[in-house]
Amino acid sequence: MDLMLDSVGDPLALKSLAASASYSSFHFDRIFRELTGFSAVEYQRKRRLRRAAHLLRHEPDVAVVRIAQDCGFPSNAAFAKAFKQQFAMSAKEWRDGGWRAYMDQQVGRESDVSFFVAEPDNLEVILAPYRAPEPGTIAARIQVRSLPAVTLRYQRFFGQSGAALSIACNDLIRHCEQLDGVARCAPWYGVFDEDPGFTGESEYCYDFGIDSDAVTDPNLGVRILPAGHYAVLEFQKEWPRFRSMYEDWLDKQTVWRLDSTRPHIEKVERDAAGQWQGWLALPVKKR
Structure with missing residues (x-):
């Protein structure tokens, strides 16, 4: 997971990810799926898209095509298709305020970690x-x-x-x-x-x-x-x-x-x- 985060702009092949953990590709993907519920490739894709969504919100002066490249997508068309599949809207719609509706409707009150260490009986x-x-x-x-x-x-x-x-x-x-x-x-x-x-x-x-x-x-x-x-x-x-x-x-x-x-x-x-x-x-x- 850390390697994926550090290399978000340079998608890593399953073989490389498996090698980083000293596993074969087959066993690495099986163990990763057991631990997370996602295949390694699917999780990597989701993380790249979340980084792009993050940049679209917070870097309004950076072109969409540049964000797509920085997040490891080979073309703007590939990015546009993947982004819409993940967030049910285009990158432009997201940047223009769609992110707020997504946050409220899809994530809701769970969209914050800052109160999770409150005493559990509270x-x-x-x-x-x-x-x-x-x-x-x-x-x-x-x-x-x-x-x-x-x-x-x-x-x-x-x-x-x-x-x-x-x-x-x-x-x-x-x-x-x-x-x-x-x-x-x-x-x-x-x-x-x-x-x-x-x-x-x-x-x-x-x-x-x-x-x-x-x-x-x-x-x-x-x-x-x-x-x-x-x-x-x-x-x-x-x-x-x-x-x-x-x-x-x-x-x-x-x-x-x-x-x-x-x-x-x-x-x-x-x-x-x-x-x-x-x-x-x-x-x-x-x-």
Whole structure:
């Protein structure tokens, strides 16, 4: 999955993907399908199309044909056909606002990862429908900061969302606290590499973990969260969503735009009273 993400503009043959995992093409595709519900080629295609959808929304001055090329499609015609099959509209219709209807109708409230680490028994938070903030209230709280790189020990959750993902993340927290003595006030990070609004539940790929050398579980992966400029929204005793940052701040920006080469990041930690607090961070670059 990481290789596909890093090579989104250069489609990889099944043989190359299988070789990267030291499997034959047959066994690699069988195992990939068992783990994800998709063949490797189908998943790669979907990820390339989601990247294109992401760029069409956030890079309005980049030509469609350039986006098609950057996302690994051999021709504009091939891209147009694949995009319409995936999103039921043309790239132009998507760019002109169709993305919003798709997000609301096809993904709905599941189109956000930023509340999934709420305590799993807090169903009121987890199941609450999205409500747009009062105009300007989120934008007034956002600060653009330069964040340092973080080395994350993480577990990857695929095809989970809502209460199931909240429970899974909290199980990991308890596991690390019990196994390695991780402090209850330690910070945890949630990472999402794509636009949360365009990815359905069956395709969610969410990394959750901790920046700590003390964690010894060999089943956890290691990744570097890249340094750079991020639009940061701090929160305490609430669970704001990335969507509100997009709609109340990013979509109205004249200075900053989303940087699709870096992930969305959420940092959460318990305060002295045991309540969650933290921040959401959108990767941004200057226009």
